[in-house]
Amino acid sequence: MPAANSQPRRARSGNRRDEAARLAVLHAADDLLVERGFGNLTVEAIARRAGVAKQTIYRWWPSKVEILLDTLIEDTEKRLPMLTERTTAESIRGYLLGFARFLTGDPAGKILLALIAEAQHDPGTAESLHKRYLGPRRDQERDMLVRAIDAGEVSPRLDPDATIDALVGPIVYRALTGSSIPSGLVDTLVADLLLPR
Amino acid sequence: MPAANSQPRRARSGNRRDEAARLAVLHAADDLLVERGFGNLTVEAIARRAGVAKQTIYRWWPSKVEILLDTLIEDTEKRLPMLTERTTAESIRGYLLGFARFLTGDPAGKILLALIAEAQHDPGTAESLHKRYLGPRRDQERDMLVRAIDAGEVSPRLDPDATIDALVGPIVYRALTGSSIPSGLVDTLVADLLLPR
Amino acid sequence: MPAANSQPRRARSGNRRDEAARLAVLHAADDLLVERGFGNLTVEAIARRAGVAKQTIYRWWPSKVEILLDTLIEDTEKRLPMLTERTTAESIRGYLLGFARFLTGDPAGKILLALIAEAQHDPGTAESLHKRYLGPRRDQERDMLVRAIDAGEVSPRLDPDATIDALVGPIVYRALTGSSIPSGLVDTLVADLLLPR
Amino acid sequence: MPAANSQPRRARSGNRRDEAARLAVLHAADDLLVERGFGNLTVEAIARRAGVAKQTIYRWWPSKVEILLDTLIEDTEKRLPMLTERTTAESIRGYLLGFARFLTGDPAGKILLALIAEAQHDPGTAESLHKRYLGPRRDQERDMLVRAIDAGEVSPRLDPDATIDALVGPIVYRALTGSSIPSGLVDTLVADLLLPR
DNA sequence: AGTTAAACGAGACGGTACGTCACGTCTTGAA
DNA sequence: TTCAAGACGTGACGTACCGTCTCGTTTAACT
Numbered sequence: 001m002p003a004a005n006s007q008p009r010r011a012r013s014g015n016r017r018d019e020a021a022r023l024a025v026l027h028a029a030d031d032l033l034v035e036r037g038f039g040n041l042t043v044e045a046i047a048r049r050a051g052v053a054k055q056t057i058y059r060w061w062p063s064k065v066e067i068l069l070d071t072l073i074e075d076t077e078k079r080l081p082m083l084t085e086r087t088t089a090e091s092i093r094g095y096l097l098g099f100a101r102f103l104t105g106d107p108a109g110k111i112l113l114a115l116i117a118e119a120q121h122d123p124g125t126a127e128s129l130h131k132r133y134l135g136p137r138r139d140q141e142r143d144m145l146v147r148a149i150d151a152g153e154v155s156p157r158l159d160p161d162a163t164i165d166a167l168v169g170p171i172v173y174r175a176l177t178g179s180s181i182p183s184g185l186v187d188t189l190v191a192d193l194l195l196p197r
Numbered sequence: 198m199p200a201a202n203s204q205p206r207r208a209r210s211g212n213r214r215d216e217a218a219r220l221a222v223l224h225a226a227d228d229l230l231v232e233r234g235f236g237n238l239t240v241e242a243i244a245r246r247a248g249v250a251k252q253t254i255y256r257w258w259p260s261k262v263e264i265l266l267d268t269l270i271e272d273t274e275k276r277l278p279m280l281t282e283r284t285t286a287e288s289i290r291g292y293l294l295g296f297a298r299f300l301t302g303d304p305a306g307k308i309l310l311a312l313i314a315e316a317q318h319d320p321g322t323a324e325s326l327h328k329r330y331l332g333p334r335r336d337q338e339r340d341m342l343v344r345a346i347d348a349g350e351v352s353p354r355l356d357p358d359a360t361i362d363a364l365v366g367p368i369v370y371r372a373l374t375g376s377s378i379p380s381g382l383v384d385t386l387v388a389d390l391l392l393p394r
Numbered sequence: 395m396p397a398a399n400s401q402p403r404r405a406r407s408g409n410r411r412d413e414a415a416r417l418a419v420l421h422a423a424d425d426l427l428v429e430r431g432f433g434n435l436t437v438e439a440i441a442r443r444a445g446v447a448k449q450t451i452y453r454w455w456p457s458k459v460e461i462l463l464d465t466l467i468e469d470t471e472k473r474l475p476m477l478t479e480r481t482t483a484e485s486i487r488g489y490l491l492g493f494a495r496f497l498t499g500d501p502a503g504k505i506l507l508a509l510i511a512e513a514q515h516d517p518g519t520a521e522s523l524h525k526r527y528l529g530p531r532r533d534q535e536r537d538m539l540v541r542a543i544d545a546g547e548v549s550p551r552l553d554p555d556a557t558i559d560a561l562v563g564p565i566v567y568r569a570l571t572g573s574s575i576p577s578g579l580v581d582t583l584v585a586d587l588l589l590p591r
Numbered sequence: 592m593p594a595a596n597s598q599p600r601r602a603r604s605g606n607r608r609d610e611a612a613r614l615a616v617l618h619a620a621d622d623l624l625v626e627r628g629f630g631n632l633t634v635e636a637i638a639r640r641a642g643v644a645k646q647t648i649y650r651w652w653p654s655k656v657e658i659l660l661d662t663l664i665e666d667t668e669k670r671l672p673m674l675t676e677r678t679t680a681e682s683i684r685g686y687l688l689g690f691a692r693f694l695t696g697d698p699a700g701k702i703l704l705a706l707i708a709e710a711q712h713d714p715g716t717a718e719s720l721h722k723r724y725l726g727p728r729r730d731q732e733r734d735m736l737v738r739a740i741d742a743g744e745v746s747p748r749l750d751p752d753a754t755i756d757a758l759v760g761p762i763v764y765r766a767l768t769g770s771s772i773p774s775g776l777v778d779t780l781v782a783d784l785l786l787p788r
Numbered sequence: 789a790g791t792t793a794a795a796c797g798a799g800a801c802g803g804t805a806c807g808t809c810a811c812g813t814c815t816t817g818a819a
Numbered sequence: 820t821t822c823a824a825g826a827c828g829t830g831a832c833g834t835a836c837c838g839t840c841t842c843g844t845t846t847a848a849c850t
Contacts, residue, residue, distance in 0.1 A: 014815020015825060038318040042805060053828045058807065113317050116373055120314035121235040126375065134374065157385045162367075165376070166386060170359075170366030172373075176313055177331065178323065179362070188354045189363060192389045211846025212794050239836060250797045255838065409819090409820050432712040436810060447823040452812065510767055511711035514704050515629040520769065528768065551779045556761075559770070560780060563761030570707055570763075571725065572717065573756070582748045583757060586783045605841020606799060633831060644802040649833065 017060070024050035025057055026074070029067045034107045038114040065118060065125045068111050069132050075108035076133075082140045087148040092167075093190045095144070100171050100181040113175060138164065154194040166193050214257070221247035222254060223271075226264045231304050235311040262315060262322045265308050266329050272305035273330075279337045284345040289364075290387045292341070297368050297378040310372060335361065351391040363390055411454070418444035419451055420468070423461045428501045432508040459512060459519045462505050463526050469502035470527075476534045481542040486561075487584045489538070494565050494575040507569060532558065548588040560587055608651070615641035616648055617665070620658045625698045629705040656709060656716045659702050660723050666699035667724075673731045678739040683758075684781045686735070691762050691772040704766060729755065745785040757784055 028050035032041050043064055047054045061067045080102045083091050103109040115133070119126035141164050148154045156163040167189050174181050225247035229238050240261055244251045258264050277299045280288050300306040312330070316323035338361050345351045353360040364386050371378050422444035426435050437458055441448045455461050474496045477485050497503040509527070513520035535558050542548045550557040561583050568575050619641035623632050634655055638645045652658045671693045674682050694700040706724070710717035732755050739745045747754040758780050765772050 014827085016816070018826070021827080037320070043807085044805060051828095053830095054806095055808085055829085056827065059826075117314035117317035120310050120373065123234070130374070157389065158382065162379065162382050162385075165371055166367045166382065169368070169370030170363045173366030173369050174362050176317065176369075177327075182359070185355060185359050185363065188359075188390075192354065192394075193385075197389075197394055211796085212848070213846090215795070218796075240838085241836060248797090250795095250799085251838085252798090252840085253796060256795075411820095412822070415822075431714070437812085438810060441823095445823090447825085448812085449814085449824090450822060453821080507711050511708035514708035514767065517628070524768070551783065552776060556773070556776050556779075559765055560761045560776065563764030564757045565760070566764050566767075567760030568756055570711065571721070576753070579749065579753050579757065582753075582784075586748065586788075587779075591783075591788055605801085607842070609800065612801075634833085635831060638802095642802090645832095646803085646834085647801060650800075 018056075021050070021052050021056055022060070024052055025061075025067060026071045028052075029064065030071050030075075030107055030111065033068065033114060034110055038118065063124070065115065065122075065128060068115055069128060072108055072111045072115065072133060075106070075111070076102075076137075079106055079108060083144050086151070087144050088151075088153045089148070089190055089194050092144070092148065092154070092194065093186060096167060096171065096186045096190065097183060099168070100175075100186060103171065103175040104181060109175070113172075116172070116176075141168075148194075155196045156194050158193075163193060215253075218247070218249050218253055219257070221249055222258075222264060223268045225249075226261065227268050227304060227308070230265065230311060231307060235315065260321070262312065262319075262325060265312055266325060269305055269308045269312065269330060272303070272308070273299075273334075276303055276305060280341050283348070284341050285348075285350045286345070286387055286391050289341070289345065289351070289391065290383060293364060293368065293383045293387070294380060296365070297372075297383060300368065300372040301378060306372070313369070313373075338365075345391075352393045353391050355390075360390060412450075415444070415446050415450055416454070418446055419455075419461060420465045422446075423458065424465050424469075424501060424505065427462065427508060428504060432512065457518070459509065459516075459522060462509055463522060466502055466505045466509065466527060469500070469505070470496075470531075473500055473502060477538050480545070481538050482545075482547045483542070483584055483588050486538070486542065486548070486588065487580060490561060490565065490580045490584070491577060493562070494569075494580060497565065497569040498575060503569070510566070510570075535562075542588075549590045550588050552587075557587060609647075612641070612643050612647055613651070615643055616652075616658060617662045619643075620655065621662050621666075621698055621702065624659065624705060625701055629709065654715070656706065656713075656719060659706055660719060663699055663702045663706065663724060666697070666702070667693075667728075670697055670699065674735050677742070678735050679742075679744045680739070680781055680785050683735070683739065683745070683785065684777060687758060687762065687777045687781070688774060690759070691766075691777060694762065694766040695772060700766070704763075707763070707767070732759075739785075746787045747785050749784075754784060 025046060028046045029041065032045055032049060036045075041064060043054060043057055046052075046064065046067065047057055057067070061070075080098060083095055085091075103112065112133075115125065115129050119129045138161070142160045145154070145156075145160050145164060149156070149160070158166060170185065170189060171181055174185075222243060225243045226238065229242055229246060233242075238261060240251060240254055243249075243261065243264070244254055254264070258267075277295060280292055282288075300309065309330075312322065312326050316326045335358070339357045342351070342353075342357050342361060346353070346357070355363060367382060367386060368378055371382075419440060422440045423435065426439055426443060430439075435458060437448060437451055440446075440458065440461070441451055451461070455464075474492060477489055479485075497506065506527075509519065509523050513523045532555070536554045539548070539550075539554050539558060543550070543554070552560060564579065564583065565575055568579075616637060619637045620632065623636055623640060627636075632655060634645060634648055637643075637655065637658065638648055648658070652661070671689060674686055676682075694703065703724075706716065706720050710720045729752070733751045736745070736747075736751050736755060740747070740751075749757060761776060761780060762772055765776075
């Protein structure tokens with residue numbers, strides 16, 4: 001067994017999309033958002049930090065928002081799993097606590113907040129955010145809730161979507177206003193809104 | 198022969214601050230936000246629209262965010278009055294419905310949403326927004342709620358601030374995500390979170 | 395007899411240089427120069443127009459200037475023949491008129507003007523242009539003139555190279571400045587500069 | 592008490608055009624053209640070298656060609672004076688020698704050659720060059736020649752414009768091809784083309 | 789009544805980032 | 820080995836706004 005790969009360096013892409021460049025961009029955007037904030041997040045800075053040409057970014061992403069969405073989607077899948085099994089009030093409480101931790105403690109949570117914010121400034125962002133993130137996620141959450149209702153585990157007074165907004169809204173709002181999210185808040189929301197009176 | 202003002206023009210101020218210019222800036226900012234969105238709201242565009250020199254803006258406002266805050270504060274006082282008299286579950290319900298209408302229907306509501314958004318991108322905005330708007334307003338809301346609790350009109354399970362977030366959060370969240378706010382949502386929030394089980 | 399060459403297409407070369415590709419590049423460059431001007435002549439446009447990969451161009455030509463030189467040389471040989479027989483004042487006059495027509499009327503004349511121009515901007519172009527075109531051509535012209543002098547047909551007051559510049563310079567200069575070249579100009583140049591006083 | 596003005600610094604423009612910036616741009620363009628050649632002359636490099644913002648250049652000049660034209664016109668007036676008095680064959684000879692020296696020895700001469708070149712690549716340049724430089728200059732030269740003809744000092748066989756092209760063309764052509772311009776060439780052109788046979 | 793000082797419109801200035809274009813180099817996979 | 824295809828790092832393009840800075844004018848308040 002001789003030598004083998006003396007200088008690995010970078011694989012240099014050639015004809016195909018360069019996966020290393022893709023990841024470098026996603027990580028650079030994530031890092032810069034956390035370090036410098038969205039207001040200082042520029043495409044040029046991402047390119048600089050990622051060691052990538054600006055054109056490489058524009059070739060694959062129509063805007064920095066889509067970069068963040070890509071990161072957000074990948075990270076959410078890894079770090080904020082949906083409930084797939086039997087759903088109870090208790091497991092929903094666990095999901096909401098996980099979501100609160102995600103929003104306030106995880107870098108990806110900052111991305112979500114930044115995108116919700118940017119969606120207020122730019123209709124294109126709003127559309128992408130709904131189509132690629134909020135919509136699909138909401139579909140899974142609604143499913144989760146409906147399964148619990150059908151099983152008789154919970155009995156909300158509102159339709160499923162309004163119920164989810166009533167549960168998630170306070171968590172998001174406190175995150176947006178920089179407040180912490182005490183577990184007692186989540187407990188009471190679940191108790192008051194989901195359980196029979 | 199008196200003749201009198203051939204060209205009235207504008208009553209050029211001279212030594213004192215020009216109130217007409219101040220109002221022109223506030224209205225220009227408001228109009229542009231509604232027409233073009235925050236993303237297209239620039240100081241240069243405000244100056245252009247207001248017929249004012251850029252320097253006149255920078256002389257009186259440190260940033261466009263403060264312009265919007267000025268407008269927001271004035272408009273909120275006019276169009277979203279606080280409860281000053283006896284507070285009941287019913288009057289809180291009315292206040293929340295008014296707040297929902299303000300957020301989704303009033304141009305000033307768009308300003309508040311834009312500022313909450315911008316606060317995610319820029320710490321200075323966050324500080325100003327809390328100090329000049331969210332903080333004072335929250336003080337009044339807390340007062341309002343405490344008066345109702347003391348009078349035995351409502352009995353929330355959470356401390357006052359968390360209670361208000363639980364009531365207001367879903368409304369803000371639906372406004373941020375572009376959903377309408379059905380009155381049934383407000384009714385149920387009040388019933389489930391404020392009234393005794 | 396079945397099938398047989400279903401798609402003749404292009405006789406894709408495989409191992410050897412593809413002559414069709416070479417010609418496609420030369421013609422594309424020529425056409426684009428005439429249609430769009432040198433300022434809009436890019437390697438990418440040539441490749442696009444020729445239906446050829448960019449790398450195929452870079453494999454065979456160090457720069458777009460060399461492409462144009464190849465075209466220019468081929469076209470000059472075809473369309474601007476040198477005098478090979480006996481040379482007289484009259485035949486030199488004919489050569490100069492042909493040169494004037496070439497410069498102002500022939501697409502290849504535009505190439506020569508473009509290359510003389512580009513040589514002012516880039517030393518590499520200047521070197522190539524002299525080595526591959528102007529130098530050899532000047533050698534033939536000098537020969538032509540010297541033969542006429544030796545035969546007593548003409549008697550210029552200047553050395554051969556300066557004489558040729560004095561004859562050719564006005565023609566090139568008028569072409570460069572977009573003027574036409576009246577035959578009277580050529581006649582007078584020959585009469586005043588070549589014939590005895 | 593003499594002294595005064597402790598820190599002159601830069602006058603900082605304010606409302607009016609900044610003359611220092613204008614001159615810095617003209618000189619930077621001139622210097623860069625001579626040092627690096629037209630091919631390496633970019634607006635960004637001019638701005639960098641002049642210590643000026645790119646926008647300041649675009650505010651006043653539509654292209655780098657116009658910058659060079661400004662420099663060329665100013666320098667030509669200073670360093671290549673027209674004949675204003677009585678014109679003779681001898682004074683025309685002097686003018687042509689001065690022109691030859693200007694073209695080959697003066698930095699501004701390089702600018703003229705570069706602009707003649709660029710005019711081949713871009714029609715806008717051609718138009719500007721003619722309107723702002725070649726045209727007016729030619730008017731003066733024609734005047735000069737006609738005065739000499741009317742005074743009986745010279746008797747060209749061609750119309751004035753063609754005569755000037757016949758005199759100037761060889762000089763420009765040799766400059767374009769990088770040759771020197773021996774004074775004998777000018778002498779012979781004047782003798783053969785302007786003096787009676 | 790004459791002087792002073794602030795506010796105003798206008799807009800030039802040095803900057804940063806935008807999104808696009810073409811450069812010349814590289815790699816893949818088919819012929 | 821050549822070719823079509825096309826991704827890549829590089830760097831300039833011309834534009835939009837940023838926030839700062841005079842300039843010359845206007846006018847209220849203070850000598």
